[in-house]
Amino acid sequence: DVKVTQSSRYLVKRTGEKVFLECVQDMDHENMFWYRQDPGLGLRLIYFSYDVKMKEKGDIPEGYSVSREKKERFSLILESASTNQTSMYLCASSSRSDRGNGYTFGSGTRLTVV
Amino acid sequence: QQQVKQSPQSLIVQKGGISIINCAYENTAFDYFPWYQQFPGKGPALLIAIRPDVSEKKEGRFTISFNKSAKQFSLHIMDSQPGDSATYFCAASKRPGGNLIFGKGTKLSVKP
Numbered sequence: 001d002v003k004v005t006q007s008s009r010y011l012v013k014r015t016g017e018k019v020f021l022e023c024v025q026d027m028d029h030e031n032m033f034w035y036r037q038d039p040g041l042g043l044r045l046i047y048f049s050y051d052v053k054m055k056e057k058g059d060i061p062e063g064y065s066v067s068r069e070k071k072e073r074f075s076l077i078l079e080s081a082s083t084n085q086t087s088m089y090l091c092a093s094s095s096r097s098d099r100g101n102g103y104t105f106g107s108g109t110r111l112t113v114v
Numbered sequence: 115q116q117q118v119k120q121s122p123q124s125l126i127v128q129k130g131g132i133s134i135i136n137c138a139y140e141n142t143a144f145d146y147f148p149w150y151q152q153f154p155g156k157g158p159a160l161l162i163a164i165r166p167d168v169s170e171k172k173e174g175r176f177t178i179s180f181n182k183s184a185k186q187f188s189l190h191i192m193d194s195q196p197g198d199s200a201t202y203f204c205a206a207s208k209r210p211g212g213n214l215i216f217g218k219g220t221k222l223s224v225k226p
Contacts, residue, residue: 004157011144012222024209031211031212040218041218042216042217042218042219043158043203043219045214045215050188058213090157090158092157094210094212096211097211102150102160102163103160103214104148104159105150105157106156107156107157
C-alpha cells in the first residue's frame with residue numbers, strides 16, 4: 001500500500017524551539033508539499049518541491065523553511081516556534097506525470113506550541 | 115485573495131438525501147478540479163476529479179458538475195449515508211499533480 005508517512009502524530013514544543021517535521025513517501029513521487037490545516041481556513045500551502053534540492057515558497061512561508069536532500073524525504077522546519085504555529089501539518093506528494101491520481105496525503109502532525 | 119471559494123461551511127443531510135457542495139474559482143488557468151474527503155484523524159484522500167473538457171463526471175454515488183463559463187463546480191452525493199460524514203475540500207490546479215489551491219472545506223454530517 002503506497003503511502004506518505006509523517007514521523008509524529010502529535011508534538012508539543014516550547015516557544016522559541018527549533019522544530020523538525022519529517023515526511024517520507026514510498027511512491028517515487030517527484031513533487032512534495034507541506035500544508036497547514038486550521039479550522040475555517042482550510043489547507044494552506046507552506047512550501048513545495050518539484051525535485052531534490054529544489055524548494056519553492058507557497059502562500060504562507062513566513063517562519064518556516066524546508067529541506068529536500070533525498071527524493072523520498074521532505075522536511076519542514078520551524079526555525080523558532082511560536083504559538084501561532086500551533087496547527088495540523090499535512091505532507092503530500094504527487095507524480096510529475098500524474099494521470100489523475102492526485103495528491104497522496106500523510107495522516108498529519110498536530111503540533112502544539114506552548 | 116481566495117482563489118477557490120467553497121460553500122456551505124457545514125451541511126446536515128438526512129440519510130438517503132442528496133448532499134450538494136459548491137465551489138467557485140477565479141483563475142481561468144486552472145485545468146484540474148479534484149475533490150478530497152477527510153475523516154477525523156486522517157489526511158485528505160482524493161475522491162473524484164474533473165478536467166474542464168467535460169461538464170459532468172460520475173463515480174458511484176458521487177458526481178462532479180462543472181460549469182466552465184460560470185467558473186463553478188459542485189459535488190453531489192446521492193443517497194447520502196452516515197459513512198459519508200466527513201469534511202470535503204474542493205481544489206484547483208493548473209495541471210494534475212501541480213500545486214493545489216484548496217477551498218476552506220465543508221463539514222458534512224449525515225443523520226441516520
